[in-house]
Amino acid sequence: MVKLTAQRQAILDLINASNRHWDAEELSRALGDAGQAVGIATVYRGLAFLEAEGLVASIQLADRKRYERADKAHHDHMVCTACGHIEEFAHATIEALQEAAARERGFTISGHQLVMFGRCADCTKGNNT
């Protein structure tokens, strides 16, 4: 019975309405534009709360943390260093091999993050930037 306040619900709705990977600032700005302003501090707290509840997922990039909906199957990311595009991919075998590697070493895994950096298909062809 997670209790969602109006601002937490607004954050969650916005995230669930697309496949974007949002940062706190973007969410705060978008909510303001939509007429339901939420203080930036509340956005940070709301995101932490929602993630703890498993209602949103996140990826930690070099500079900032980005949030996305959690109602998709687990996946990892490829980040285009030219245009910022974030592409998703899931690979069951990689996941299984990771778990095996951890098990071999007695490591109890609670999470992982695999990020590949490079140029997306568009940026590889065209010469965007």
Added chain:
Amino acid sequence: MVKLTAQRQAILDLINASNRHWDAEELSRALGDAGQAVGIATVYRGLAFLEAEGLVASIQLADRKRYERADKAHHDHMVCTACGHIEEFAHATIEALQEAAARERGFTISGHQLVMFGRCADCTKGNNT
């Protein structure tokens, strides 16, 4: 013909002398303790330089970037969230599958980072913190 200044050489020597994963602050402090103080700004610049030259490697964790020697084969990491221990592992099959996944999507990969979080073998058994 990379030209190493005294302070860059000192940073590199320190990194190469162990298998630790250092952050800038730790390096600056250790250099100071060793009697060859290097300003923190110079440490940051030196690390960027050394990494660009391929003389040191790095991993970007949530809060800070950590540097290690580059004269080891590529590997990824498991970070213990209890004691901070960083364990290394290499997995050729995972690497190959990653590249295949990128290729399938037209992504030109320039780098990647796979980090697993959890409790190391010691912290899983004993109850260190």
Added chain:
DNA sequence: AGAGGAATGATAATCATTATCATTATCAAT
């Protein structure tokens, strides 16, 4: 209606990293 506790929001604080800029080191040419 009122008390207690949680949530909000404005703002200050924190902390890693980068930018500035005056000073110093390096090196080639005089």
Added chain:
DNA sequence: ATTGATAATGATAATGATTATCATTCCTCT
């Protein structure tokens, strides 16, 4: 050795994302 050009250093200010503070507002229960 002295110059001058150029790069590096180091002290310190600035930046930017995130967290902490704290007064105010909102709920929920009695």
